[in-house]
Every structure is written in structure tokens, then in C-alpha cells.
Amino acid sequence: MMHVHRIKPQGATTGARWRPALGLLLVVLAFGAGCRREQGEQALRRDVAGLQAAIESRDAGGVAEFLASDFIGNDGLDRDGARRLxxxxxxxxxxxxxxxxxxxxQLRDDHATVRNTVALTGGSGGLLPDAGRVYAVTSGWRLEDGDWRMTSLSWDAP
Structure with a gap:
């Protein structure tokens, strides 16, 4: 009796072998995208905190550093106007x-929208502020060379 050996085409087992690896690759890519989002959000939070620190230290030039060159605010306020204000x-x-x-x-690739409320106080240096106001704030941000820069800002006193 004669034995017949069936020869499998070379590609038949290769595809089956690569399916688990392809699945693992997709999981790694999805996880990596989540990490990039997390890193982007952490960097944005760091830059928002940096802007807050510049305001608290009364550094108008430092405030301007967080604004994009095409920044626009309420009533057409531009970057230089924001620094002067x-x-x-x-x-x-x-x-x-x-x-x-x-x-x-809300993060979308290299753009973000940040919404929050802000209480801004100012005074003559005593224990209590002379003035204070709460604002509802919405800001737009863009990632530029690894740093987040504010592109727009709108505020309203509710």
C-alpha cells in the first residue's frame, strides 16, 4: 500500500500562527493610543497649572507664553491685548x-477644549481680597512642539 503525504501549502499555517500575534499587536496599539491620550491630558493639565501659576505670580509675560500666536478671547482680545490686560x-x-x-x-488629537469655573481675586495685600469674581471659562488649546498653547478663551460671569 502506498502512503500519500499531503503537503500543506506554506501559507496555511503561517496565517494561523500570525492571528494571535496580530491580536496582541492591536491590543498594544490600542493601549498605546490610550497612553498617548493620558500623556497628552497630563501635559495639558501641567500647562493649565503653569498658566495659573503665572497669574498668581503676577507675571504678564509668563501668561503670554501660554498663549498661541493666533490667540483670540472675548470681544476680539488678541495675544498682546491679553498680556496687557x-x-x-x-x-x-x-x-x-x-x-x-x-x-x-475634551481631547482630540492635538486639540483640546477645557471647561471649568474660576474664582479670581485681587487685593492690596491684606489678609482678605478686596475684590473677587467667579467666571465660567471655556478655553481651546493646541499642541505645538510638545507644549499646549491656548488658542481661545471665553469667560462669562454667571
């Missing part, structure tokens, strides 16, 4: 405080 506020107030509520961040 911050400098005026800092000149009028010996102390400046900012208390931000929780950040609601």
Missing part, C-alpha cells in the same frame, strides 16, 4: 489669587 490687573492688585474648579477636558 493681565499686566493692568496685576498693577491694580498687589495680590492675585486664582482658584480653579475641576477641569472638564
Amino acid at each position: 493681565a499686566a493692568l490687573y496685576f498693577l491694580r492688585n498687589a495680590t492675585v489669587g486664582i482658584t480653579a474648579g475641576p477641569l472638564d477636558i
Whole structure:
């Protein structure tokens, strides 16, 4: 009796062998995308905190560093106008405080929208602020060379 050996085509087992590896690759890519999102959000939170620190230290130039060159705010306020407005506020107030509520961040690739409430206080340097106001704030951000820059800002006193 004659034995017949069946020869499997070479590609038949190769595809089966690669399916688990392909599945693992997809999981790693999905996890990596989640990590990048997390890293992007952490970097954005760091830069929002940096902007807050520049405001509290009354540094108008430091505030401007977080603004994109095409920044736009309420009533057509541009980047230089925002820097001048911050400098005026800092000149009028010996102390400046900012208390931000929780950040609601919506991240899309290299753009983000941040919504929160902010209490801004200012005064002559005594124990209590002379003035204070709460604002509902929405800001747009763009990732530029690894740093988040604010592209837009709108605020409203509720």
C-alpha cells in the first residue's frame, strides 16, 4: 500500500500562527493610543497649572507664553491685548489669587477644549481680597512642539 503525504501549502499555517500575534499587536496599539491620550491630558493639565501659576505670580509675560500666536478671547482680545490686560490687573492688585474648579477636558488629537469655573481675586495685600469674581471659562488649546498653547478663551460671569 502506498502512503500519500499531503503537503500543506506554506501559507496555511503561517496565517494561523500570525492571528494571535496580530491580536496582541492591536491590543498594544490600542493601549498605546490610550497612553498617548493620558500623556497628552497630563501635559495639558501641567500647562493649565503653569498658566495659573503665572497669574498668581503676577507675571504678564509668563501668561503670554501660554498663549498661541493666533490667540483670540472675548470681544476680539488678541495675544498682546491679553498680556496687557493681565499686566493692568496685576498693577491694580498687589495680590492675585486664582482658584480653579475641576477641569472638564475634551481631547482630540492635538486639540483640546477645557471647561471649568474660576474664582479670581485681587487685593492690596491684606489678609482678605478686596475684590473677587467667579467666571465660567471655556478655553481651546493646541499642541505645538510638545507644549499646549491656548488658542481661545471665553469667560462669562454667571
